Amino acid sequence: MTATGSRYRRGPFREGDRVQLTDPKGRMHTITLAPGKQFHxxxxxxRHDELIGAPDGSTVTNTAGVQYLALRPLLSDYVMSMPRGAAVIYPKDxxxxxxxxxxxxxxxxxxxxVGSGALSMSLLRAVGETGRVHSFERRADFAEIAVANARAFFGEDHPAWTVQVGDLVEALPHEAxxxxxxxxxxxxxxPWDCLDVVSQALAPGGVLICYVATATQLSKVAEAMRDHxxxxxxxxxxSMVRGWHLEGLAVRPQxxxxxxxxxxxxxxxxxPGVTPPLRKRRPGRGYAPQEDESGSGTGEHAGSSGDDAGSNGSDDGGTAEQEWTPEALGERVASPKKMRKLVRGVVPPTER
Incomplete structure (x- = not known):
């Protein structure tokens, strides 16, 4: 059985292929080949016709004599240039x-x-046709863009992927x-809001891995994992990646x-039924678990994305209540207008 998308990853360039053009200064441009079209x-x-039928790794010269290197974009290249409304998980992560x-x-x-589908494509590559990736996304527009991005990369819908719009806490017990x-x-x-349903769904020895943006999120989810x-x-x-400049004797970090x-x-x-071993190292002095409204110390709230969850403070001189929102964590949030434009650009009208 041919792996999904593999036939689009080798052989001469075909109509509909995405091609990455690199100019002499290293600037990259991604185009989708179509007969009769031009890249200006x-x-x-x-002319696109000069590339259709050419082998991967060819060069093409434009009308002004500028030479471009033509290659199929790698997955790492694709996810950094594909349409997106949500921030993507970088290839290094x-x-x-x-x-x-x-x-x-x-x-x-x-x-x-799911966001824009960057991590989903890496997961699908890893599990293959015999595995299963069940993705949950609360925003329908994000889900539409992610599905369109994955379809454009693989050349077809991946048979191992299911995308469901909804709340993980509510849906997962019915799906797994x-x-x-x-x-x-x-x-x-x-992510601490989802530990109950995740714990129930995971097989013994199964792995839970969370990606969070800030140290406050990291601390809270770590304590919730311990308390669970x-x-x-x-x-x-x-992880941090630092490239190197390689030119003659000028070999140095970028x-x-x-x-x-x-x-x-x-x-x-x-x-099931196993109690985790006691920690060998004691927390530092002054450490105290965060308590929720009931004083249980678990810090758990209902919901899957934290839109309604906050760190509870008192009105009598305590810390003001704060919501866990993308804006509060310093993330850039795409406007509704941009999201509508992205959906129109990547999703055919018949599928909206």
Whole structure:
């Protein structure tokens, strides 16, 4: 059986293929090949017909004599240039998630927070046709864009992927039998709200990995994992990538780098009835678990994305109540107008 999308990843360029053109200064332009069309810049144009039928890795010269290198974009290139309304998980973090969560061929994976589909495509690559990726997204417009992006990359709908618009906490118990899920990846504002349903769905030894943007989220989800009692001691990290400038003897780090994009935190599901071992290292002095309104110390609230969850403070001199929203965490939020434009651009009218 041919793997989904593999026939679009090799061979001569065909009509409908996405091609990445790189100019002599290293600037990249991504085009979709169509007979009779042209790619224009302020320095001439390239006819698509010159590329259709040419082998991958060819060069083409425009009408002004500028030479371009033509290659099929890698997945890492594609996710950074595809249409998106939500911020994407960078390739450096997607690679960490696939490896550190040990996403294997045939695995059953639950993903919450599809965004623009960047991580979904990496998960689908990892599980293959014999696996399953069940993605949940609260926003229908994000889901539409993610599905369109994945279809454009694979060339068809991936048979292992199901995208459901809705709340993970409400939907997962109806979609997954207890202990039937191998891996869970949460990319959302308040992943601690989902620990109950995730714990029920995960198989013993299964991996939960969360991607969060801020240290406050990281701290809260770590404490919630510890307090839950069904997970191992969590581990957290971040990755930073620094490119190098290579030109003659001028071999040095580049001035710009991909610094902090997000934190990753992972834990594993314990067998039913097993109590996690006591921590060997005591927390520092002054440590106290955050309490919710009932004073239980778990910090749990209802919902899956944290839109209605907050850190509760008192009105008598305490910290004011704050909502876990993208704006509060410093994220850029796409306007409704931009989202409508993106959906019109990537989703055919018959599928809206």
């Amino acid at each position: 810049t302020h320095k001439g144009h390239v 997607a690679g960490q998630i696939i490896t550190m969560a040990d996403v294997f061929p045939g695995a059953v994976v639950v993903e919450a927070g 039998e207890p202990g039937s899920v191998d891996r869970v990846v949460l990319d959302m504002l308040a 009692g069904t997970f191992t001691e969590p581990e957290a990290w971040e 001035h710009r780098m991909h610094g902090h994009t997000g934190f990753l935190i992972s834990t594993r599901r314990l067998a």
